[in-house]
Amino acid sequence: MQDVPSSLPLSPPLPPSLPHDVFTGDADVLASRLSDWRGRIHGRSWLLARPRSTLEVAALMRWASDTGTPVVTQGGNTGLSGAATPDESGRSIILSLERMNAIRFVDPVGNTVVAEAGCVLAHLQGTAAGAGRLFPVSLGSEGSCTVGGIVATNAGGINVVRYGMTRDLVLGLEYVTAAGEVVEGPRRLRKDNVGYDLRHLIVGSEGTLAVVTAAAFRLVARPRHRHSALCGLASPALALNLLHAVQERVGDGLIAFELMCAGEMDLIRLRFPDLRVPIEPASRWYVFLEAGSNEPGLSDDLTQALADALDRGLVDDAVMAQSGAQAEALWHLRFAVSEANRSAGPAVPFDISVATDDLPSLLHAIETELAARVPLVRVVFVGHAADGNMHVTALLNQVPPENREAATDAVRAIVYQAVTARHGSISAEHGIGRTGRRAFEVYAQPTERALMRRIKQAFDPAGILNPGVLF
Ligand SMILES: Cc1cc2nc3c(=O)[nH]c(=O)nc-3n(C[C@H](O)[C@H](O)[C@H](O)COP(=O)(O)OP(=O)(O)OC[C@H]3O[C@@H](n4cnc5c(N)ncnc54)[C@H](O)[C@@H]3O)c2cc1C
Helix, strand or coil: CECCCCCCCCCCCCCCCCCHHHEECCHHHHHCCCECCCCCCECCCCEEECCCCHHHHHHHHHHHHHHCCCEEEECCCCCCCCCCCCCCCCCCEEEECCCCCCEEEEECCCCEEEEECCCEHHHHHHHHHHCCEECCCCCCCCCCCEHHHHHHHCCCCCCHHHHCCHHHHEEEEEEECCCCCEECCCCCCCCCCCCCCCHHHHCCCCCCCCEEEEEEEECEECCCEEEEEEEEECCHHHHHHHHHHHHHHHHHHEEEEEEEEHHHHHHHHHHCCCCCCCCCCCCCEEEEEEEEECCCCHHHHHHHHHHHHHHCCCCCEEEECCCHHHHHHHHHHHHCHHHHHHCCCCEEEEEEECCHHHHHHHHHHHHHHHHHHCCCCEEEEEEEHHHCEEEEEEECCCCCHHHHHHHHHHHHHHHHHHHHCCCCECECCCCCCCCCHHHHHHHCCHHHHHHHHHHHHHHCCCCCECCCCCC
């Protein structure tokens, strides 16, 4: 056993059935796991558990259940709602599946892959590519986030317009309940109507219902031709006109359609001065888009769509990447957002969605209301426009420190009011976690929240899985 503190008054003896090296209480090892990626919330924990198999996870959960020990399951710790950070009580242990990171199976005929929960997303993508297939979930954090994390948060990302959210790719799950029972799997079935589909409750449950140990996913065909472009334009409304125009030309070939405001691009330039934005002079808004298909005419179709858009005045300027390296450089700009925002000082982030056609009015309402009511707050927008999902960041660095709490409350009221007035969602893809709990209490429908509580009670009656997340 490594450095496990023996004198914590509340810590129970460790389970004798598990090898000692599953555990460590080393403060240095624990340190990086006690805060969320944005560094906004901080917790405490006395123990990290790193089991090597599903049976070890089950033994751990039986012990946790018997001793009433809270368990925070952590993947790559890249989540943006604080759901993988323990609370401040110090009673929780952190459960990491990092030693369970194997790809168990790839079937390029049935188009399925089975990966363990600790497998990093980029490794899963690479394995699919090696088999001539595509695993299409793509996020800025793909080099660190894990299979368990993308399943537990139902991660979205830039390719949802074509391939859906993580949920749409999950065929089956293997998981361990709070009491330590193993639900075996994961099955790779496309058809399975035996009773309630519990898999869909676990997807997006943020570690509050079960510990996912492995997942079976659908793979998709890898488009032979892929083309990326960056457009500069004047408004979100024009961006939706462009979306329509591109879809008319490339149809289902559209893979990604991302909208970013000039203020967000400025933050990227500030944080990464070496990155080049290939559109000069600067535009008020930018669209990053990608199309893919097996048809060789795709490049002509996309070029024509962009030329038409220029003729019709939908866009001010457009550049199409002429090589894989140029495409990568474009998407590098888009993926730099989270890091740029993290460096921008105090901020209030939102991850909201509305029906896609309501997006322009939503952004306009937020911008004008903030300017009128909290003029020192600057706001930047970036997001998955074709999905109606926008990441809104209210920057507080010009607000005097003593006024920041009041400004935060005002910003939240304005943004959530604009969302609810359009029947939108206060959390589109990042989940509720710890940071969204207050908004969840206020804005989620009471009947749905009550049903969710009963589901939580059924899966985890003692409330040991991720206490403080969601409820
Ligand atoms: C730069 C950057 C870009 C991002 N872009 C996007 C984006 O475009 N779209 C998007 O949706 N998200 C995005 N995210 C958020 C984040 O990467 C995703 O939510 C990701 O799915 C989290 O995976 P993780 O392994 O890091 O999970 P963690 O952060 O470790 O955990 C997240 C949640 O999953 C639970 N969990 C983890 N593993 C398991 C398991 N095995 N069993 C049960 N529960 C588990 C945790 O308890 C927690 O509730 C981004 C984050 C960063 C830092």
